Amino acid sequence: MMAGIIFVCSVVFLLQFFVSYCRSLIAASAKQALSQEVQDFTGIGEKPAAGDDFARVLQFLHMCPDNPEDRARIQAVGAYFRMLNLVRSTVAKLAPALRAWTEYERAQCTYFAAVALERRIAVSRDMLAHQLDA
Amino acid sequence: MVVCAIKKGAFRRYLILNLYMAASVIVTLGRYRVLHQYGISSSEYCYFYYYSDALLTIFLYFALTSLYAHVFSDMDAHRLVRFGAVGLLAGTGLFSYLVVQQSNARMITHFVVELSQNLYFVGLVLTYVLWAAILKMRESRTQLIQLVLSLGVYFSLFAATYALRNLFPSKSGLFAALVQPIGVVLPLAWAYAFWRLSSNDRVVPARLAVVPQ
Numbered sequence: 341m342m343a344g345i346i347f348v349c350s351v352v353f354l355l356q357f358f359v360s361y362c363r364s365l366i367a368a369s370a371k372q373a374l375s376q377e378v379q380d381f382t383g384i385g386e387k388p389a390a391g392d393d394f395a396r397v398l399q400f401l402h403m404c405p406d407n408p409e410d411r412a413r414i415q416a417v418g419a420y421f422r423m424l425n426l427v428r429s430t431v432a433k434l435a436p437a438l439r440a441w442t443e444y445e446r447a448q449c450t451y452f453a454a455v456a457l458e459r460r461i462a463v464s465r466d467m468l469a470h471q472l473d474a
Numbered sequence: 475m476v477v478c479a480i481k482k483g484a485f486r487r488y489l490i491l492n493l494y495m496a497a498s499v500i501v502t503l504g505r506y507r508v509l510h511q512y513g514i515s516s517s518e519y520c521y522f523y524y525y526s527d528a529l530l531t532i533f534l535y536f537a538l539t540s541l542y543a544h545v546f547s548d549m550d551a552h553r554l555v556r557f558g559a560v561g562l563l564a565g566t567g568l569f570s571y572l573v574v575q576q577s578n579a580r581m582i583t584h585f586v587v588e589l590s591q592n593l594y595f596v597g598l599v600l601t602y603v604l605w606a607a608i609l610k611m612r613e614s615r616t617q618l619i620q621l622v623l624s625l626g627v628y629f630s631l632f633a634a635t636y637a638l639r640n641l642f643p644s645k646s647g648l649f650a651a652l653v654q655p656i657g658v659v660l661p662l663a664w665a666y667a668f669w670r671l672s673s674n675d676r677v678v679p680a681r682l683a684v685v686p687q
Binding site: 343347356358412 | 619
């Protein structure tokens with residue numbers, strides 16, 4: 341009985357902490373502007389970021405050399421995005437306000453992925469420049 | 475994580491957090507040595523594992539109270555936080571003692587295991603209270619917020635795992651295997667917070683809340 345209550349409380353707290361933590365990661369990247377190159381790649385800039393573009397931006401991201409520095413953050417936001425998809429396809433169908441919120445959050449996830457792409461391109465360029473110098 | 479904090483000049487600011495991480499590295503090395511010497515099924519390894527885990531959990535509990543001191547630094551509430559933390563720790567210890575009192579054999583061992591589990595849950599509740607205080611007081615330091623939130627994720631994952639182990643004792647081994655990947659969460663998140671974020675970075679905390687403020 342006690343273990344059951346602790347488990348339920350832990351899961352509820354976990355969800356709250358996880359969502360807030362992911363939003364703090366996303367908020368840090370929301371202030372950064374995208375370069376023209378990444379805007380051309382992703383199409384973000386001409387039109388605002390949309391949640392449906394997340395998978396496509398992630399594919400671009402995986403084409404770049406892996407960067408251990410941002411791997412955990414991308415995985416965390418990826419898990420958050422999947423959770424938003426689950427909410428969108430279930431309870432959000434009944435509540436329009438919740439649907440609008442999930443759409444906004446999914447779009448923020450896409451922008452986060454685009455900023456991560458920008459960073460990975462910059463890191464790859466630096467590595468290439470170092471190799472050419474050597 | 476300690477290296478990141480030193481490089482970014484945050485070692486002294488978050489001294490107890492860094493000392494906790496350094497202690498957990500030393501304990502992990504100690505565990506490896508005992509494991510190598512006596513084997514995984516030995517009672518020596520079992521004792522060393524659970525006793526060191528209890529000590530680390532108490533250390534992490536004090537690391538959490540140091541985060542309270544950061545959030546309430548303007549209110550000069552250091553003494554209140556310290557007394558509250560020691561009182562709650564003593565209360566958790568007494569509760570754990572009362573729970574295992576019935577057990578005749580290896581009571582101290584049962585006590586340390588029970589204390590660890592209870593402290594994870596108490597730590598989780600305290601982290602939640604701290605997060606509520608951050609939202610209420612509009613604390614905007616991004617680094618501090620991320621340290622608190624990642625600690626909340628860590629405590630809740632551990633508390634949930636321990637609860638599942640108690641709910642399904644027959645599958646205890648399966649849940650025990652989760653401890654290692656969960657254990658990586660906190661060093662990674664804290665290392666990121668120290669490495670990537672400056673102490674001057676700010677965020678509007680109300681924007682992070684699940685329930686709009």
